Amino acid sequence: MASVKVYGPAMSTAVSRVLACLLEKEVQFQLLPISLAKAQHKTPDFLKLQPFGQVPAFQDEGTTLFESRAICRYICDKFTGQGNKSLMGVEGGGPAERAMVDQWVEAEAQSFNPASTALVFQLVFAPGMKLKQDPAVIKENEMKLKKVLNVYERRLGETRFLAGDEFSLADLCHLPNAHYLVSATEKGQLFTSKKNVARWWDEISTRPAWIKVLEMRSTTV
Numbered sequence: 001m002a003s004v005k006v007y008g009p010a011m012s013t014a015v016s017r018v019l020a021c022l023l024e025k026e027v028q029f030q031l032l033p034i035s036l037a038k039a040q041h042k043t044p045d046f047l048k049l050q051p052f053g054q055v056p057a058f059q060d061e062g063t064t065l066f067e068s069r070a071i072c073r074y075i076c077d078k079f080t081g082q083g084n085k086s087l088m089g090v091e092g093g094g095p096a097e098r099a100m101v102d103q104w105v106e107a108e109a110q111s112f113n114p115a116s117t118a119l120v121f122q123l124v125f126a127p128g129m130k131l132k133q134d135p136a137v138i139k140e141n142e143m144k145l146k147k148v149l150n151v152y153e154r155r156l157g158e159t160r161f162l163a164g165d166e167f168s169l170a171d172l173c174h175l176p177n178a179h180y181l182v183s184a185t186e187k188g189q190l191f192t193s194k195k196n197v198a199r200w201w202d203e204i205s206t207r208p209a210w211i212k213v214l215e216m217r218s219t220t221v
């Protein structure tokens with residue numbers, strides 16, 4: 001039985017970020033279902049793993065972690081010798097190479113994620129939960145996301161991927177929210193109308209690891 005455990009539903013964006021990383025790194029893992037609908041992420045036992053009561057939680061031997069991007073960095077650092085070896089920058093690239101990946105992971109977390117999460121919630125999850133959508137929130141975050149993607153468009157005119165010419169953790173971190181926006185809303189043109197962003201999205205969203213995450217989403221809770 002694999003020692004790496006991920007707790008949470010595969011349909012959660014933060015959980016699927018971790019799953020994509022594990023699959024890129026070819027790490028064996030167990031996905032332990034946690035039902036958000038049944039508030040299993042708020043139980044005292046789960047709060048011992050994730051004190052904020054959110055998914056994912058992660059365990060590997062004696063290590064327990066939360067925060068999907070920190071978990072991904074741990075996976076890359078622990079399993080350096082297997083699977084995709086350039087998620088944290090090309091091998092032997094040194095501090096500048098790694099900093100470039102970190103910089104774009106942070107851009108995702110600090111700039112892309114807030115606006116795209118608000119849109120995914122309003123446009124995908126709120127209707128599913130029979131909650132009222134807020135047009136002002138949608139408009140504000142669409143404007144914010146457009147500005148972020150304008151920066152990406154310029155960057156991706158210079159390099160194939162965000163951190164350079166190799167697919168990295170920075171690109172991977174975008175997959176969950178971008179997938180919902182492109183596949184499950186009418187806002188996909190935010191990505192597909194921009195030449196370089198569209199090319200980048202086509203390339204990163206068809207990676208075998210991400211396709212496998214999507215399959216897991218359709219077969220697990």
Ligand SMILES: N[C@@H](CCC(=O)N[C@@H](CS)C(=O)NCC(=O)O)C(=O)O
Pocket residue numbers: 012013014015036041053054055056066067068069
């Ligand atoms: N920054 C956290 C975000 C975790 C997060 O927001 N998880 C959501 C699901 S994608 C969740 O648990 N929502 C339920 C809740 O907050 O009660 C991470 O990246 O792990």
